[in-house]
Amino acid sequence: MAIYIPAIYQERGGAKALADTLIMMVERMAATWPDKVALAKSVDDIENNFKKGLLSLPMGIENAAAIEDDIDNVAYFYNKGIRYMTLTHGKDNLVGDSSYDDSETHGGLSEFGREVVAEMNRLGMIIDVSHITDKTFFDVAEVSKAPIVATHSSARNFTPGFERNVSDEIIKKIAEKDGLVMITFGGSFVDQAFADRNTANREHIASWLEEKGLSRSDTAAQEYIQKYMADNRPNVHVSKVAEHIDYVAKLVGIDHVGLGSDFDGVGDTLPEGLKDASMYPNLIAELLKLGYSKEDIEKICSKNFFRVWKSIEDVAKSA
Numbered sequence: 001m002a003i004y005i006p007a008i009y010q011e012r013g014g015a016k017a018l019a020d021t022l023i024m025m026v027e028r029m030a031a032t033w034p035d036k037v038a039l040a041k042s043v044d045d046i047e048n049n050f051k052k053g054l055l056s057l058p059m060g061i062e063n064a065a066a067i068e069d070d071i072d073n074v075a076y077f078y079n080k081g082i083r084y085m086t087l088t089h090g091k092d093n094l095v096g097d098s099s100y101d102d103s104e105t106h107g108g109l110s111e112f113g114r115e116v117v118a119e120m121n122r123l124g125m126i127i128d129v130s131h132i133t134d135k136t137f138f139d140v141a142e143v144s145k146a147p148i149v150a151t152h153s154s155a156r157n158f159t160p161g162f163e164r165n166v167s168d169e170i171i172k173k174i175a176e177k178d179g180l181v182m183i184t185f186g187g188s189f190v191d192q193a194f195a196d197r198n199t200a201n202r203e204h205i206a207s208w209l210e211e212k213g214l215s216r217s218d219t220a221a222q223e224y225i226q227k228y229m230a231d232n233r234p235n236v237h238v239s240k241v242a243e244h245i246d247y248v249a250k251l252v253g254i255d256h257v258g259l260g261s262d263f264d265g266v267g268d269t270l271p272e273g274l275k276d277a278s279m280y281p282n283l284i285a286e287l288l289k290l291g292y293s294k295e296d297i298e299k300i301c302s303k304n305f306f307r308v309w310k311s312i313e314d315v316a317k318s319a
Contacts, residue, residue, distance in 0.1 A: 001026045001057050001058065001059045001060070002060060002061075002062045002264070002265075003019050003022045003023055003026075003059055003060065003061045003062065003066065003082065004022070004062040004063065004089075005018055005019060005061065005062065005063040005065050005066045005089065006063070006089070006090070007063065007065065007089050007090040007091040007093070007098075009065060010065045010091060010093050010094075015063075015065045015066050015068055016066055016067070016068050016073060018066070019061060019066040019077065020080075023059060023077075023080050023081070023082075026039070026057055026059055027039065029057065030057055035054075036054065036055060037054060037055045037056070037057050038052075038054045038055075038056060038057065039056075039057050039058075039059075039081060040056035040057060040058040041058065041081050041083060042083075042309075042313070043306045043309055043310055045058075046058065046306075058081075058083055059080075059081050059082050059083065060082060060083060060084035060085060060086070060126070060128065060151070061077060061082050061084070061085045061086065062085075062086040062089060062128075062131075063086055063088065063089035063093065063131075064085050064086065064087050064088065064093060064094075064095045064116060065088075065089070065093045065094070065095075066085075067085075067116070068094075069094055069112070071112070071115050071116065071119055074116060074119045074120060074123065074125065075119070075123060078123045078124075078125050082125065083125060083126060083309075084125060084126035084127075084128050084149070084151065085120065085125060085126070085127070085128060086128040086130055086131055086151065087109075087113065087116070087117075087127070087128065087129065087131070087132050087136070087140070088101075088131050088132050088136070089131050090131075091103075092104075092105035092106065094110060094112050094113070095109070095110060095112060095113035095116050096108060096109040096110055096113040096132055096133075096136040096139070096140075097109075097132065097133040097135065097136045098131055098132060098133065099131055099132060099133050099134075099163040099164045100131070100164065104133070104135075106136075107135060108133070108135035108136045108138070108139040109136050109139035109140055109143065113136075113139070113140075114139070114143050117140055117143045117144050118143065120144075120146075121144055121145050121146045121312075121315060121316065121319065122316060122319055123316055124146075124312055124313040124315070124316030124317070125312075126149055126151075126308075126309060126312055127140060127144055127146070127148045127149065128148075128149055128150070128151045129148050129149065129150050129153075129170075129174075130150045130151050130152050130153045130164075130184075130260070131164065133163060134163060134167065134170065137166075137170055137173075138170075138173070141173050141174075141177060144177070145315055145319075146177075146311070146312045146315040146316070147174075147177050147178045147179035147180070147308045147311050147312055147315075148174060148177055148179045149174075149179050149180045149181075149182065149305075149308060150166050150170075150174060150179075150180070150181045150182060150260070151182050151260050152182060152184040152260035152261070152262040152265070153165050153166045153181060153182070153183075153184060153189075153260065154166075154183050154184050154189040154190050154241075154244045155168075155171065155181075155183070155244045155247045155248055156168075156170075157247060158190060158191065158192060158240075158243070158244065158247070159188075159189065159190075159191075159192050159195060160192070162188075162189075162195070164189070165189060166181055168251060171248055171251055171252055171256075172251070172252055174252075174256065175251075175252035175253065175255075175256040178256075178308065178311060179256065179308060180256055180257070180258050180304055180305060180308045181248050181252075181256060181257055181258070182257075182258040182259055182260030182305070183241060183244045183245050183248070183257065183258070183259060183260055184260045184261065184262040184265075184266070185241050185261050185262060185263070185266065185270055185271060185274055186262060186265070186266030186267075186269045186270065187234060187235075187236045187266070187269035187270065187271060188266075188269055189266070190236060190240045190241055190243075190244055190271065191236040191240050193234065193236075194234040194235070194236045194269070197232070197234035198234055198269065201228070201229060201232055201233075201234075204228070204232075205225055205228065205229075208224065208228075209221060235271075235272055236271045236272070237271055237272050237273060238271045238272065238273035238274040238279070238282045238283055238286055239273075239286045240271060241271060241274060241283055241286070242283060242286035242287050242289075242290060245257050245259075245287065245300060246287075246290050249292075249296075249300075254292075254296050254299055254300070254304075255299065255304055255307070256304065257300060257304065258300055258301075258302075258304045258305050259283075259300060259301060261277070263276060263277065280301075284297055284301075287300070
């Protein structure tokens with residue numbers, strides 16, 4: 001369950017309060033439907049919940065802005081059940097630089113960010129390197145004593161210049177640290193042609209609105225946008241996600257790739273055949289076509305992530 005903190009809260013304040021509210025919402029879900037879902041703070045919790053027929057709700061913070069400027073808040077959130085934290089999101093924050101922001105505020109990981117990484121290691125909290133710049137990543141890799149995870153990034157080989165995806169060099173470094181690259185499913189992440197068409201559509205709509213003197217909320221604009229997007233919507237197939245998985249596996253080995261769907265984060269850009277969690281069998285079918293074994297697919301679906309999570313916990317216990 002992503003405890004997502006939009007970057008605007010970095011400017012107006014209230015990031016920690018929002019995180020607390022979202023955590024309470026997850027807790028309320030577990031309390032409301034105890035026969036269906038349960039909180040989970042460890043691999044053992046997830047496996048035990050699964051045996052009981054329960055879906056697990058482990059929690060991670062997306063955007064370390066939630067800790068504001070207080071290092072003690074890392075432990076505060078860990079104690080509330082947070083088990084991973086994405087260091088940045090759409091803008092640079094106090095921890096480091098974001099791949100979606102060209103400001104390069106810190107030129108990588110800030111001094112505060114180095115403290116945060118060390119504290120996450122101490123606690124056994126998973127460090128998520130999705131959303132950060134390459135410079136920030138290599139600073140994290142240098143500082144972290146534990147494996148690191150890109151929880152929702154795809155291979156930049158397929159989308160040259162898109163820093164939100166991970167380069168071959170980064171993939172190799174993650175594997176060197178016994179970490180994990182979890183492939184995300186959004187069309188613009190997995191296919192350059194899809195990304196280019198999406199960009200062209202956005203530019204056309206912006207130009208049309210300016211030309212007509214309309215805003216997106218105007219009825220006439222809504223009608224035009226819906227028809228234009230329907231007529232010009234790019235498509236990508238679930239097989240492209242399998243290609244990314246295959247690419248990482250061939251580059252660094254089957255033990256360092258997983259699934260990072262981001263179903264709720266990529267809007268209507270999901271591939272044909274992979275629109276929601278009910279369609280995972282389609283992705284598994286594509287992997288079978290590529291020659292992956294049952295053991296390989298189990299690693300991709302959960303065992304790799306569980307291994308890395310336990311390893312991060314072990315580093316904390318031995319500290």
